[in-house]
Amino acid sequence: MAERNILAYFHAPEQAEGAAMKLRALRAIDVSVDRFGRYEGTGLRSVMNPYAGDFGSLGSLTQAAHVSTPDEGILIAADPAASGMSDGGGGGVTGLDVILAAVVDESIYEQALRVIDGAGGQV
Incomplete structure (x- = not known):
């Protein structure tokens, strides 16, 4: 069959x-x-205070990304979703x-x- x-x-x-x-x-x-997800990594494993915590980049904090270099962190942080203000725009399928x-x-x-x-x- x-x-x-x-x-x-x-x-x-x-x-x-x-x-x-x-x-x-x-x-x-x-x-x-x-x-x-869009980026490699499994995200944060514990809850932390971003004001006092030590995190590598905004990309690792907001996108659950594994950031291996500072340049990569900067590029991921430039994504509109990193600001928390993105609505997924573009009329595409989001959240799947x-x-x-x-x-x-x-x-x-x-x-x-x-x-x-x-x-x-x-x-």
């Missing part, structure tokens, strides 16, 4: 995990959920930073797409 690949984007990990559970119940061959990747049998492909759509995902 043929296999089909699906990449779907969600607003929240809970939505993607719910869809993943249903896809596994449908006997999907492989399903994974992950979060991604959770990805579900699945491999399903072709016989359940359409049903899998309906499961993802019902969970709030976008393919």
